[in-house]
Amino acid sequence: xxxxxxxxxxxxxxxxxxxxxxxxxxxxxxxxxxxxxxxxxxxxxxxxxxxxxxxxxxxxxxxxxxxxxxxxxxxxxxxxxxxxxxxxxxxxxxxxxxxxxxxxxxxxxxxxxxxxxxxxxxxxxxxxxxxxxxxxxxxxxxxxxxxxxxxxxxxxxxxxxxxxxxxxxxxxxxxxxxxxxxxxxxxxxxxxxxxxxxxxxxxxxxxxxxxxxxxxxxxxxxxxxxxxxxxxxxxxxxxxxxxxxxxxxxxxxxxxxxxxxxxxxxxxxxxxxxxxxxxxxxxxxxx
Amino acid sequence: xxxxxxxxxxxxxxxxxxxxxxxxxxxxxxxxxxxxxxxxxxxxxxxxxxxxxxxxxxxxxxxxxxxxxxxxxxxxxxxxxxxxxxxxxxxxxxxxxxxxxxxxxxxxxxxxxxxxxxxxxxxxxxxxxxxxxxxxxxxxxxxxxxxxxxxxxxxxxxxxxxxxxxxxxxxxxxxxxxxxxxxxxxxxxxxxxxxxxxxxxxxxxxxxxxxxxxxxxxxxxxxxxxxxxxxx
Amino acid sequence: xxxxxxxxxxxxxxxxxxxxxxxxxxxxxxxxxxxxxxxxxxxxxxxxxxxxxxxxxxxxxxxxxxxxxxxxxxxxxxxxxxxxxxxxxxxxxxxxxxxxxxxxxxxxxxxxxxxxxxxxxxxxxxxxxxxxxxxxxxxxxxxxxxxxxxxxxxxxxxxxxxxxxxxxxxxxxxxxxxxxxxxxxxxxxxxxxxxxxxxxxxxxxxxxxxxxxxxxxxxxxxxxxxxxxxxxxxxxxxxxxxxxxxxxxxxxxxxxxxxxxxxxx
Numbered sequence: 001x002x003x004x005x006x007x008x009x010x011x012x013x014x015x016x017x018x019x020x021x022x023x024x025x026x027x028x029x030x031x032x033x034x035x036x037x038x039x040x041x042x043x044x045x046x047x048x049x050x051x052x053x054x055x056x057x058x059x060x061x062x063x064x065x066x067x068x069x070x071x072x073x074x075x076x077x078x079x080x081x082x083x084x085x086x087x088x089x090x091x092x093x094x095x096x097x098x099x100x101x102x103x104x105x106x107x108x109x110x111x112x113x114x115x116x117x118x119x120x121x122x123x124x125x126x127x128x129x130x131x132x133x134x135x136x137x138x139x140x141x142x143x144x145x146x147x148x149x150x151x152x153x154x155x156x157x158x159x160x161x162x163x164x165x166x167x168x169x170x171x172x173x174x175x176x177x178x179x180x181x182x183x184x185x186x187x188x189x190x191x192x193x194x195x196x197x198x199x200x201x202x203x204x205x206x207x208x209x210x211x212x213x214x215x216x217x218x219x220x221x222x223x224x225x226x227x228x229x230x231x232x233x234x235x236x237x238x239x240x241x242x243x244x245x246x247x248x249x250x251x252x253x254x255x256x257x258x259x260x261x262x263x264x265x266x267x268x269x270x271x272x273x274x275x276x277x278x279x280x281x282x283x284x285x286x287x
Numbered sequence: 288x289x290x291x292x293x294x295x296x297x298x299x300x301x302x303x304x305x306x307x308x309x310x311x312x313x314x315x316x317x318x319x320x321x322x323x324x325x326x327x328x329x330x331x332x333x334x335x336x337x338x339x340x341x342x343x344x345x346x347x348x349x350x351x352x353x354x355x356x357x358x359x360x361x362x363x364x365x366x367x368x369x370x371x372x373x374x375x376x377x378x379x380x381x382x383x384x385x386x387x388x389x390x391x392x393x394x395x396x397x398x399x400x401x402x403x404x405x406x407x408x409x410x411x412x413x414x415x416x417x418x419x420x421x422x423x424x425x426x427x428x429x430x431x432x433x434x435x436x437x438x439x440x441x442x443x444x445x446x447x448x449x450x451x452x453x454x455x456x457x458x459x460x461x462x463x464x465x466x467x468x469x470x471x472x473x474x475x476x477x478x479x480x481x482x483x484x485x486x487x488x489x490x491x492x493x494x495x496x497x498x499x500x501x502x503x504x505x506x507x508x509x510x511x512x513x514x515x516x517x518x519x
Numbered sequence: 520x521x522x523x524x525x526x527x528x529x530x531x532x533x534x535x536x537x538x539x540x541x542x543x544x545x546x547x548x549x550x551x552x553x554x555x556x557x558x559x560x561x562x563x564x565x566x567x568x569x570x571x572x573x574x575x576x577x578x579x580x581x582x583x584x585x586x587x588x589x590x591x592x593x594x595x596x597x598x599x600x601x602x603x604x605x606x607x608x609x610x611x612x613x614x615x616x617x618x619x620x621x622x623x624x625x626x627x628x629x630x631x632x633x634x635x636x637x638x639x640x641x642x643x644x645x646x647x648x649x650x651x652x653x654x655x656x657x658x659x660x661x662x663x664x665x666x667x668x669x670x671x672x673x674x675x676x677x678x679x680x681x682x683x684x685x686x687x688x689x690x691x692x693x694x695x696x697x698x699x700x701x702x703x704x705x706x707x708x709x710x711x712x713x714x715x716x717x718x719x720x721x722x723x724x725x726x727x728x729x730x731x732x733x734x735x736x737x738x739x740x741x742x743x744x745x746x747x748x749x750x751x752x753x754x755x756x757x758x759x760x761x762x763x764x765x766x767x768x769x770x771x772x773x774x775x776x777x778x779x780x781x782x783x784x
Contacts, residue, residue, distance in 0.1 A: 013517060015452070015461065015512075015513050015516050015517060016452055016457075016458045016459070016460060016461055017458070017459065017460030017461050017475065017476070043457065045407055045457070045459065047459060047460075047476075049476065049479075050479065060459070060460070062407050062457035062458055062459060063452075063455055063457055064452055064455075064516045064517070109455050127361065127410075127411055127412065127413070127414060129412075195363055196363040196413070197363065232368070232412055232413060233368075234367075234368050235364070235365065235366045235367040235368040235369070235413065236365055236366075238413075370753075371752075371753060373752075388612075389612045389613075389615055389616040389619075390616055392609055392612040392613060392616065393612065393613045393616035393617060395609070396609050396610075396613040397746060397747070397748075399749070400730075400747065400748060400749030400755060401747075403749055403752070403755040404730070404749075404755040404756050404757055469743065472760075474757075475757050476757065478760075479759070479760075480756075480757030480758060480759065480760075481747070481757055481758055481759070481760050481762075481763060482730075482747075482756075482757040483746075483747045484732070484745065484746060484747045484763055485744075485745075485746045485747070486743045486744060486745040486746060487620060487743050487744050488743050494763065494764060494767070495764060498760055498763075
């Protein structure tokens with residue numbers, strides 16, 4: 001594999017600890033210095049190695065899988081750096097131009113690289129992080145907040161496990177594992193429902209009129225809600241928001257979960273097609 | 288015994304127990320190269336309901352044993368916020384209750400500190416990774432009474448590393464180790480870095496000799512692990 | 520104790536610089552002052568209380584019992600209690616296992632001094648109570664055990680040594696005691712920060728250390744058990760193999776001075 005004219009060979013399939021590439025590489029091409037700056041993505045990490053007395057930074061694999069290289073568009077700071085370096089070069093009387101290309105090196109595990117799926121419930125390499133879109137189920141509501149459990153992360157490979165029990169795909173160690181080690185036996189988690197939990201505060205439900213939000217008119221227990229991660233939160237909860245048009249309830253059943261499936265008719269109303277009854281929700285824009 | 292046993296019914300005084308012909312001792316003829324080196328087999332992904340698992344079977348001149356490692360997680364951890372995954376390792380005796388619980392706990396704590404340096408823990412905030420090692424079979428052929436757990440530690444490390452890689456949990460390098468004269472070393476980065484050292488017997492002046500020997504076995508285990516992991 | 524990222528980096532850089540700059544101005548091999556009180560528990564055969572300058576405190580009591588050593592061969596038994604921790608917590612169990620290993624007869628300790636007659640021996644029970652600790656407590660505990668054993672006096676035997684034939688129980692003098700001169704191995708904890716080795720690391724130094732080494736020392740040389748130990752939860756890393764030998768050499772060089780100070784206390 002040798003994309004975009006990088007002047008050395010990338011390994012194809014790698015194992016943890018294998019060197020993939022250095023941090024920088026320069027290629028001279030038609031009066032222009034092409035500088036590749038490699039950043040570590042999923043499944044890779046910078047590690048320093050001592051070589052001949054000097055410390056060298058290099059990207060190494062942390063997973064078994066295939067190397068994937070993608071070019072990222074330079075952000076403004078990188079451009080500024082680039083300009084500065086060009087000026088510096090010109091002031092030294094050199095005429096060579098320099099183009100910096102930012103590349104992200106990642107390692108994709110076998111199955112995930114080949115199958116394209118939108119939603120992933122395998123959390124091993126895909127824990128929810130800031131700005132991720134997650135699918136959640138409402139477990140409990142109060143005046144100030146809605147508590148949810150995170151079922152899956154959107155647009156990414158999903159790790160097995162956080163959805164333990166609740167989405168049926170997770171695996172939990174017999175005896176409670178680290179949960180049992182951390183807490184007393186009485187508090188130790190059962191084998192079921194050990195999910196990553198989140199909460200949506202009432203002021204994060206929508207972007208406008210944030211202080212008049214009524215949680216009861218936005219979510220009901222059992223609703224499936226598409227939300228964005230605001231922060232990793234505290235030990236127990238991720239902090240989530242639905243303050244965007246495409247975020248909010250995606251699936252809900254009428255009459256506290258006993259009725260039929262409802263469909264959004266505008267951004268704060270859902271209706272049951274068979275009866276015509278409507279209920280209030282903060283809906284996600286369906287399309 | 289000159290006191291007659293009156294408490295139970297006894298057979299005739301001149302009765303003799305049946306004598307069986309002596310069992311033929313199984314003659315194991317170790318091959319020449321096995322004399323020096325142990326033979327190892329590694330397998331991964333055996334335990335279906337875990338995220339990753341491995342089985343290691345070792346047979347050498349004076350010891351035969353096998354162990355299984357399974358990895359569960361990362362999973363949600365309750366309690367205070369942790370920016371890195373917390374790793375919990377538990378060692379369990381197999382059917383032979385060979386090692387005491389405190390000894391197993393001490394080894395488990397040692398292994399945890401080894402793997403704290405190996406797993407890319409910052410990738411997994413607010414999560415716990417559970418690792419279980421079952422010492423399924425352990426037989427000492429050398430007849431020496433001291434059945435120490437130290438010799439098992441390098442294989443525990445190899446097994447856990449393999450199970451972690453099988454689970455798709457990010458690790459900085461394939462960690463493994465070696466055992467020589469009571470010294471156990473755990474290495475990463477081609478033997479340029481030690482992640483753990485354990486010594487339960489002997490004096491301190493043989494460490495540098497053992498270092499080289501352990502590094503050799505680390506490199507051997509590592510290449511075995513690579514070939515196990517890279518096969519489809 | 521929580522240090523911010525910047526504080527950690529600052530401390531790490533100063534500890535890895537050459538020469539090492541420690542926050543309290545100590546040399547890499549220098550210990551902090553400790554206070555030791557011995558023989559203060561009237562109900563025990565020997566006792567000690569050790570207080571480190573950071574407020575870590577540990578109490579050790581030694582009790583003895585006459586046993587038939589042909590039946591029971593374990594002559595020294597250590598039991599550790601850490602304030603605020605369950606008896607089955609990993610830290611307590613690990614520490615107990617380690618110290619039982621340190622005081623194991625094949626190591627540096629001479630158990631023949633516990634021998635009373637051909638059949639009977641004293642069995643020594645060492646009970647450790649760790650009241651508080653800021654950094655890894657094993658070094659403090661082992662020093663407390665060492666000074667407690669040094670202060671231990673056991674009843675004087677008056678019956679004959681050879682009792683295999685006569686089948687008699689050992690009898691003791693009514694009030695004369697004999698000092699038990701059992702020199703217990705002492706455990707040192709060396710923190711590894713980058714390429715530097717620090718003895719007796721303070722809490723903040725442990726926080727930034729990449730790894731730690733537990734080294735047992737007895738009678739002029741380092742003995743087993745020796746092992747690595749994580750001194751914190753966040754910054755554990757591998758280290759250069761050369762450091763291992765360097766740390767052992769450092770312990771062997773300075774341990775006699777530490778022991779002399781401890782014994783004269």
